[in-house]
Amino acid sequence: MLGTGILKGMIETARNVAGSYVDAERLTTVEYPEVKLPPKENARSFPFLVFDGDDPHAGLRCVACQICEKECPPQCIYINKSKDKKPDHIGKPQLYPATFDIDVSVCMSCQICVEVCPFEAIKMDQEFELSTSDRFGGLLLTKKELAKSNDYYRRLHPTEAGEIDAKRAEEKAKAEAKAKSDAEAKARAAAEAGAKVEKSPAATPKATTATSSPTQT
Ligand code: SF4
Numbered sequence: 001m002l003g004t005g006i007l008k009g010m011i012e013t014a015r016n017v018a019g020s021y022v023d024a025e026r027l028t029t030v031e032y033p034e035v036k037l038p039p040k041e042n043a044r045s046f047p048f049l050v051f052d053g054d055d056p057h058a059g060l061r062c063v064a065c066q067i068c069e070k071e072c073p074p075q076c077i078y079i080n081k082s083k084d085k086k087p088d089h090i091g092k093p094q095l096y097p098a099t100f101d102i103d104v105s106v107c108m109s110c111q112i113c114v115e116v117c118p119f120e121a122i123k124m125d126q127e128f129e130l131s132t133s134d135r136f137g138g139l140l141l142t143k144k145e146l147a148k149s150n151d152y153y154r155r156l157h158p159t160e161a162g163e164i165d166a167k168r169a170e171e172k173a174k175a176e177a178k179a180k181s182d183a184e185a186k187a188r189a190a191a192e193a194g195a196k197v198e199k200s201p202a203a204t205p206k207a208t209t210a211t212s213s214p215t216q217t
Pocket residue numbers: 046047071072073074075076077102106107108109110111112113114
């Protein structure tokens with residue numbers, strides 16, 4: 001029957017309003033901002049940049065590839081690449097963003113930047129209390145404000161962060177095993193080359209016979 005859904009919704013609301021006076025389970029709202037409900041794991045507000053360890057510069061995962069900047073629908077990401085490089089989690093030298101800004105007054109929280117990033121470097125935050133009277137500079141978040149630790153990311157999105165940690169640990173272990181086997185192969189090759197030199201007959205100097213021509217007297 002037309003309007004059944006609306007009627008059911010109104011009955012549920014009425015039951016909650018009346019029931020909340022006698023049953024705490026029926027109290028579906030809290031007195032925000034004094035009381036805040038913890039956000040759900042998949043809740044999202046604006047992006048932030050993840051760094052590993054304690055150093056936001058050394059541990060920053062972003063390699064300034066600029067894919068997110070190109071793919072962001074409202075074009076609110078601004079990146080300048082570094083001139084030098086720093087090692088990533090597997091020790092490979094990578095560029096990093098000299099500057100990385102996001103204008104959150106324009107960001108529409110679509111999460112496309114997160115989905116296109118190949119380096120697990122940008123993730124969605126849950127912080128939404130960002131109101132400011134400075135409409136321009138106040139909502140342009142810089143690299144310093146955007147960089148947040150992997151521990152923070154784990155607290156917001158534990159399932160997703162756990163999977164990424166496992167994947168990165170595996171990549172690191174593979175890279176270390178490869179570096180170890182390369183070093184062993186190099187050492188073996190050097191030892192074999194040394195053994196060949198030792199086995200080869202030593203170069204003997206040619207015997208020279210000194211003949212003196214008879215002198216006529
Ligand atoms: S969430 Fe969407 S709009 Fe916001 S920075 Fe990322 S891609 Fe751009």
